[in-house]
Amino acid sequence: MKKRYVAGFAVLALAFSLMAGAQEAQKPEIKHVPIRHTAAYSGEQMFNNYCAVCHGAALKGDGPAASALKTLPSDLTTLAQRNDGKYPSAKVATAIKGDMSMPAHGNREMPVWGPLFSGISGGHAEEVQQRIANLNRYIESKQLK
Numbered sequence: 001m002k003k004r005y006v007a008g009f010a011v012l013a014l015a016f017s018l019m020a021g022a023q024e025a026q027k028p029e030i031k032h033v034p035i036r037h038t039a040a041y042s043g044e045q046m047f048n049n050y051c052a053v054c055h056g057a058a059l060k061g062d063g064p065a066a067s068a069l070k071t072l073p074s075d076l077t078t079l080a081q082r083n084d085g086k087y088p089s090a091k092v093a094t095a096i097k098g099d100m101s102m103p104a105h106g107n108r109e110m111p112v113w114g115p116l117f118s119g120i121s122g123g124h125a126e127e128v129q130q131r132i133a134n135l136n137r138y139i140e141s142k143q144l145k
């Protein structure tokens with residue numbers, strides 16, 4: 001597959017990773033790093049690279065960076081349960097893109113992924129859609145019954 005990097009995307013793009021030294025019993029700090037390119041076809045891989053640091057590899061909201069945030073990351077396995085058993089895919093898509101102001105978001109700590117995904121997709125709107133759809137499908141597959 002052809003890699004598409006946009007000149008200068010690292011300047012716009014932010015992702016999160018933990019500072020080394022989190023093993024010491026101190027509060028982890030969040031460091032902003034340039035977003036890494038991940039193939040758009042794998043929701044699981046994108047989740048592990050972009051989301052697990054906060055939401056946890058098992059989607060329970062307990063990623064390694066969670067304790068450094070003011071707002072706890074949501075448990076993404078109970079989205080359907082919390083919505084009368086129906087997985088709210090439109091709401092999840094909007095939450096990822098970042099154009100929904102969730103009421104709890106006075107200080108929005110969840111990154112706004114729309115522009116970041118657009119950067120790593122070379123500005124191709126279809127690829128951004130594919131990323132969001134595949135993330136959505138992956139999260140839906142992890143819903144508790």
Ligand code: HEC
Pocket residue numbers: 016046047050051052053054055065069071072073074075076079091092095096102104105108109110111113135
């Ligand atoms: C820096 C930490 C962080 C990262 C990285 C992150 N999130 Fe979040 N996310 C949060 C927090 C905190 C919330 C709780 C809502 C808020 O912002 O107040 C949240 C909320 C959400 C919600 C809304 C859930 C609900 O119950 O309504 C969804 C969906 C979501 N995140 C998906 C993702 C996906 C998918 C990714 C990766 C592309 C991701 N998040 C990456 C911190 C993060």
